[in-house]
Amino acid sequence: MTGVFDVAQALDGGITDRERGWAFVRGFAAAWGEPLTEDDGTPAAELARAEATLGCSLPAVLREFYMLLGTQASLIANQDPLLPPAEMFVHDECGGVLVFRSENQGCAFWGVRLRDLDQDDPPVVVQARHGWVPFLDRVSLACVELVLSEALFGGGGRLYNACELSADLLGAVPERFQRVALPDYPMWTGPEDFPVRWFSAPGQLLRQDGLGVHSWLHVRGRTRADLEAICESVPGRWALGYTESLDAEPLPF
Numbered sequence: 001m002t003g004v005f006d007v008a009q010a011l012d013g014g015i016t017d018r019e020r021g022w023a024f025v026r027g028f029a030a031a032w033g034e035p036l037t038e039d040d041g042t043p044a045a046e047l048a049r050a051e052a053t054l055g056c057s058l059p060a061v062l063r064e065f066y067m068l069l070g071t072q073a074s075l076i077a078n079q080d081p082l083l084p085p086a087e088m089f090v091h092d093e094c095g096g097v098l099v100f101r102s103e104n105q106g107c108a109f110w111g112v113r114l115r116d117l118d119q120d121d122p123p124v125v126v127q128a129r130h131g132w133v134p135f136l137d138r139v140s141l142a143c144v145e146l147v148l149s150e151a152l153f154g155g156g157g158r159l160y161n162a163c164e165l166s167a168d169l170l171g172a173v174p175e176r177f178q179r180v181a182l183p184d185y186p187m188w189t190g191p192e193d194f195p196v197r198w199f200s201a202p203g204q205l206l207r208q209d210g211l212g213v214h215s216w217l218h219v220r221g222r223t224r225a226d227l228e229a230i231c232e233s234v235p236g237r238w239a240l241g242y243t244e245s246l247d248a249e250p251l252p253f
Contacts, residue, residue: 004202004222005031007148008178015182018061018121018140022068025075025147032151032222033074042070042085050085054098059112061121061139062100069147079104079153082146090114094132097125101146108188110135110142128188136185145182148198152207152220159227162218163236165208172234173208173217177201204230 005027015021029036047066051057058066066085069075076082080103091097096114103109109127116122124142126135136142153160165173177199184195193209193216200206203222209215217234221227231238 006178006202007198007200007205008180009200011144011181013181015138015141015144018064018138021140021144022064024144025068028147028151029069029072029075033154036069036072040069040072042066046085050088053086054088054090056090056098056114056117058098059117059119059122059139061143062112065139065143074151074154075147076150078150080108080110080146080149082150091127093127094125097127097132101142103188112139126186126188128186129190133186136183141182145185148180148205149207152205152218155220159221159224160219160240161227161231162216162239163234164214165217165234165236167213169234169236170211170213170215173199173206176233177204177206201230206230 007028010024010027015024026036044067047058047063066082070082070085080101082101083099089099091099091109091111094113097109097111098114098117099109099111101110107129110124111127112122112124121138121140123137124135124139125132136145178201180198180200182198184197187193187196187209189209192212195211197208197211198206199208203226205220205222207218209218217236219227219230219234221230
């Protein structure tokens with residue numbers, strides 16, 4: 001054991017309930033940033049105003065997530081952010097969807113169908129290029145995924161990199177890193193990027209979008225040394241350098 005936080009170890013056995021999800025979020029925040037405090041949560045009065053405007057109540061699990069870290073931008077607002085309560089809205093497709101997350105340019109939305117709002121931990125759907133599709137079967141899972149994805153692009157970009165996986169590198173990630181116990185889920189960009197899977201090592205976080213040749217691998221280190229170790233383990237054409245003989249590739253967004 002290195003004593004450094006490892007996402008796969010912390011989520012070993014999966015997220016059995018939302019309490020375990022929130023415990024993971026607290027541990028991850030403390031290890032990769034700063035411990036969460038009461039000031040990081042959205043005030044209950046602000047959530048109540050949003051509910052009054054929307055004309056519906058938030059699922060208890062989503063309310064808890066906002067009250068846990070709804071103002072901690074480093075964990076919720078780097079790429080495809082959790083919407084501030086005042087910006088949540090009801091999309092009129094699929095019989096109505098309460099949208100709580102948006103792609104940074106409005107190309108995709110995540111939400112809960114109105115007919116599911118009375119469930120304790122309802123399923124989440126995503127509006128993507130191929131229409132509304134199931135995302136994850138519980139809000140608590142979607143919230144953990146949000147924190148991981150937003151942290152991936154955090155750190156001011158200094159601790160992030162990405163590459164397309166060539167045929168000879170497709171097996172490198174599962175061979176050299178531990179799979180994180182999150183279910184497979186779709187990427188909003190299209191079925192060619194299905195499934196999304198997470199991997200980790202102590203201080204290292206990886207997200208692979210799709211299983212085929214040219215699927216994108218996004219990586220983040222807790223430190224610069226952690227990031228460099230990932231790039232050395234997966235000798236791809238890294239978009240932000242680390243391959244002296246190859247030109248940098250454009251990022252996929």
